[in-house]
Each structure stands twice: as C-alpha cells, then as structure tokens.
Amino acid sequence: MGAAKKIGRQTIAFANPPVILSAASIVGPKEGEGPLKDYFDRIAGDMYYGEKTWEKAEQKILQETMELALSKAGLKPADMDFLLAGDLSNQIIAANFTARSLGIPFMGLYGACSTMYEGLALGSMLIDGGFARYVLLGACSHYATAERQYRFPTEQGVQRPMSAQWTVTGSGAVVLGKTGQGPRVTHAIIGRVVDYGEGDPNNMGAAMAPAAADTIVRHLKDIDQPPETYELIITGDLGKYGRELVIRLAEQQGIVLGTNYQDCGVLIFDESQDTHAGGSGCACSATVTCGYLLKEMKAGRLKNFFGLGTGALLSPCSCQQGESIPGIGHGVVVQAN
Known part of the structure; x- marks a missing residue:
C-alpha cells in the first residue's frame, strides 16, 4: 500500500498545505544593480557587510535575513519549532553559526544550490505532518567564499570561461506556518x-x-x-x-x-x-x-x-x-x- 500523500513516484500532495507567512531577502552590491533590484529587502553596500572576512559577512547576511522574515511575520525565534538552513561554506558554517545565535531547534541542510527548495519541501512536510506549527528556513551564498572554496581565490584574477556562472551574494528566508494568510x-x-x-x-x-x-x-x-x-x-x-x-x-x-x-x-x-x-x-x-x-x-x-x-x-x-x-x-x- 502506497503512502497516502504520495502521487506517483516523487510528488507529495499536502493534505493541509502550509502557509508562507513571510519572506525576506538581502543581496550583495552586484545583485543590487541587476534587473530585480527593486524586489530585494536590503542591498549590501560592499562584500564585507561590516565584517572582517567574507565568511563572517555571509553568516551575518543569513542571520539578518532570518530575523527580518521573523519580524515581518510578527514572530520571535522562540515561536519557531524548527530552523532549517544551509549554505556552501565548509560544513555549512553560515547556517550553523546563525542557528547558534537564534537558539531554535536546528536541522542543517546541504543540497548545494537546491538547499532553499529542499528546506521548503522538508519544512512543509513537518507542518503538514503535524510535527510543527512554525518553521523558519533559509539559505545563503557569497561570491567570494564560494569562488575560493570551489574554484580559485578571487585575488588570482583567473579568467572565467563563458560557461561559468556568478555565485550570488545574498540570502533568502521564509517563515512557514500551519495557519494564516499567504501563499x-x-x-x-x-x-x-x-x-x-x-x-x-x-x-x-x-x-x-x-x-x-x-x-x-x-x-x-x-x-x-x-x-x-x-x-x-x-x-x-x-x-x-x-x-x-x-x-x-x-x-x-x-x-x-x-x-x-x-x-x-x-x-x-x-x-x-x-x-x-x-x-x-x-x-x-x-x-x-x-x-x-x-x-x-x-x-x-x-x-x-x-x-x-x-x-x-x-x-x-x-x-x-x-x-x-x-x-x-x-x-x-x-x-x-
């Protein structure tokens, strides 16, 4: 007998679809010059975002994005049942240190660049399954931290092939709820x-x-x-x-x-x-x-x-x-x- 909420091989249909109560986004300066600049909540003035290292900047961006999503929903960290988050940096350090600051029961995720949607899927399962009322989730990346971890240090000025992409500096966060208004x-x-x-x-x-x-x-x-x-x-x-x-x-x-x-x-x-x-x-x-x-x-x-x-x-x-x-x-x- 198949699972009651499964459709076919890989799709899950939620009996009680979770609500996106709020969402927030912060981006870096290059993203803030792009065609979607008016849609982001904040645009960083530089890649260090007031910190001494790029890694610390990435963690700060994630934490501030999550705090902004909570504020938009009128909720506090103590209201959250779970925090789901991940990033690309060395054993998801941005998410780990953000979880340390927020104090919410935490599950770190690594789906590489699929992490935001992995979090949306898992957070929705937790709520639809009756295991949570509120879930905070998010993901982040930073151009400079990703380049030197996966390819070459930015200081080397390596020429990039036309197939290369530019790692987005920024973060997105969502508060999911069992009930409420929203998508x-x-x-x-x-x-x-x-x-x-x-x-x-x-x-x-x-x-x-x-x-x-x-x-x-x-x-x-x-x-x-x-x-x-x-x-x-x-x-x-x-x-x-x-x-x-x-x-x-x-x-x-x-x-x-x-x-x-x-x-x-x-x-x-x-x-x-x-x-x-x-x-x-x-x-x-x-x-x-x-x-x-x-x-x-x-x-x-x-x-x-x-x-x-x-x-x-x-x-x-x-x-x-x-x-x-x-x-x-x-x-x-x-x-x-």
Missing part, C-alpha cells in the same frame, strides 16, 4: 541524484540540467498534467546554457517547455553585468524566490509556480580526485491564497 505550498517534489558525467566545475549548468529535467518531467508525469498547468516553471540556477539543456532534455522525454519556463540564474543578472552564463549559488533561487516570485504573487501578478532548486553535489575533494559532478533538483508548488 500555500501545495506539493513537494523530491529529486533523484542524476549524473551525465560532466566534470567541469566551470560548467555547472550542464552538470545540473539533467537532474532538473528529470524532476520536472517526473513531477508532470506524476500529476498527469502538461507544463501549462503552472503559470511559471522556474529552476534555481542553471544559467542560460543549463536552461537550454533542460528544454532539450525534457523534449526528448515528451515534455515541451514553453515560455512559462524560466531560470533564476538568468533573471537575477543582465548581460551588461558580465556574469557570463548567469547567476548560481544557494542564494540565487533563495533571493529570486523570496524577493521576486513571492512579491509578484503578493501583488496578484503570479497565481502559482512550480519552482525547483538545482544543486551540483561536488566538493574540491571529489573534483581533485577526478569525479564527475552529480546533480539534484528538489521542487515545490506554490499557490496564491
């Missing part, structure tokens, strides 16, 4: 790890695209509906080349993605900013979702969307040992109230 998370889609053998850490879109396409196709087949069911289908940070690959891979499996398919990494920067293939990082989907998407929904210009965070499950160790880069894609469906 509802109606479905969660848990992805599979998919690996087509891409091994270039400067071509993350190609590494993640197969997993993104797999999640999109499997969800649509689970619910037996066409892509047009959703006003918007949006991936987390594939960039322009990864987005093109998803369209091709989905078409090979009988799913034709049209103009309602977009990618957060394409939206957050424009070509004049010289980010090459677009944005990436945990904060890419986190800030675009908590800033742009949810504010468009609040304004009545977006009724529903199927969003999925896309993650490249690599590490410096695995790359140095010649491993390929596995990908993952976790998603949720959000419906306007």
Whole structure:
C-alpha cells in the first residue's frame, strides 16, 4: 500500500498545505544593480557587510535575513519549532553559526544550490505532518567564499570561461506556518541524484540540467498534467546554457517547455553585468524566490509556480580526485491564497 500523500513516484500532495507567512531577502552590491533590484529587502553596500572576512559577512547576511522574515511575520525565534538552513561554506558554517545565535531547534541542510527548495519541501512536510506549527528556513551564498572554496581565490584574477556562472551574494528566508494568510505550498517534489558525467566545475549548468529535467518531467508525469498547468516553471540556477539543456532534455522525454519556463540564474543578472552564463549559488533561487516570485504573487501578478532548486553535489575533494559532478533538483508548488 502506497503512502497516502504520495502521487506517483516523487510528488507529495499536502493534505493541509502550509502557509508562507513571510519572506525576506538581502543581496550583495552586484545583485543590487541587476534587473530585480527593486524586489530585494536590503542591498549590501560592499562584500564585507561590516565584517572582517567574507565568511563572517555571509553568516551575518543569513542571520539578518532570518530575523527580518521573523519580524515581518510578527514572530520571535522562540515561536519557531524548527530552523532549517544551509549554505556552501565548509560544513555549512553560515547556517550553523546563525542557528547558534537564534537558539531554535536546528536541522542543517546541504543540497548545494537546491538547499532553499529542499528546506521548503522538508519544512512543509513537518507542518503538514503535524510535527510543527512554525518553521523558519533559509539559505545563503557569497561570491567570494564560494569562488575560493570551489574554484580559485578571487585575488588570482583567473579568467572565467563563458560557461561559468556568478555565485550570488545574498540570502533568502521564509517563515512557514500551519495557519494564516499567504501563499500555500501545495506539493513537494523530491529529486533523484542524476549524473551525465560532466566534470567541469566551470560548467555547472550542464552538470545540473539533467537532474532538473528529470524532476520536472517526473513531477508532470506524476500529476498527469502538461507544463501549462503552472503559470511559471522556474529552476534555481542553471544559467542560460543549463536552461537550454533542460528544454532539450525534457523534449526528448515528451515534455515541451514553453515560455512559462524560466531560470533564476538568468533573471537575477543582465548581460551588461558580465556574469557570463548567469547567476548560481544557494542564494540565487533563495533571493529570486523570496524577493521576486513571492512579491509578484503578493501583488496578484503570479497565481502559482512550480519552482525547483538545482544543486551540483561536488566538493574540491571529489573534483581533485577526478569525479564527475552529480546533480539534484528538489521542487515545490506554490499557490496564491
């Protein structure tokens, strides 16, 4: 006998869809110059954000974003049943130290750049399952911390190939509740790890695209509906080349993605900013979702969307040992109230 809330192989339909009570976003200076600048709550004046190191700046951005989301919801850390968060930095140190400061029962997440949507899926399960009334969740990244951990120190000035993406500096946070006013998370889609053998850490879109396409196709087949069911289908940070690959891979499996398919990494920067293939990082989907998407929904210009965070499950160790880069894609469906 199958699970009562499962539809097909990978989709979960919530019996009591959790409510997005509030959302907040803070971004770095480059993101604050991009086409979505008016949607973010705060824009940092520089990459250090008043701290001595980039890592400390990243943690401060995450903590302030979470505090802002709580303030918007009229709630305090003591009201939260769980905190779910993650980042890219060395055993998710930004999330760990933020959890230390907030004092909320904490589960650290690592889904690479899919972490925000992994948190939305798991937080919704906790609430729908009756294990929590309120869940605070979020994710962050920082261009400088990610570059020197996964590729090269920024001080070296290494020339980036055109397939490279720009790790978004920023953070997004959401307060989920059992009841209240706001958009509802109606479905969660848990992805599979998919690996087509891409091994270039400067071509993350190609590494993640197969997993993104797999999640999109499997969800649509689970619910037996066409892509047009959703006003918007949006991936987390594939960039322009990864987005093109998803369209091709989905078409090979009988799913034709049209103009309602977009990618957060394409939206957050424009070509004049010289980010090459677009944005990436945990904060890419986190800030675009908590800033742009949810504010468009609040304004009545977006009724529903199927969003999925896309993650490249690599590490410096695995790359140095010649491993390929596995990908993952976790998603949720959000419906306007």
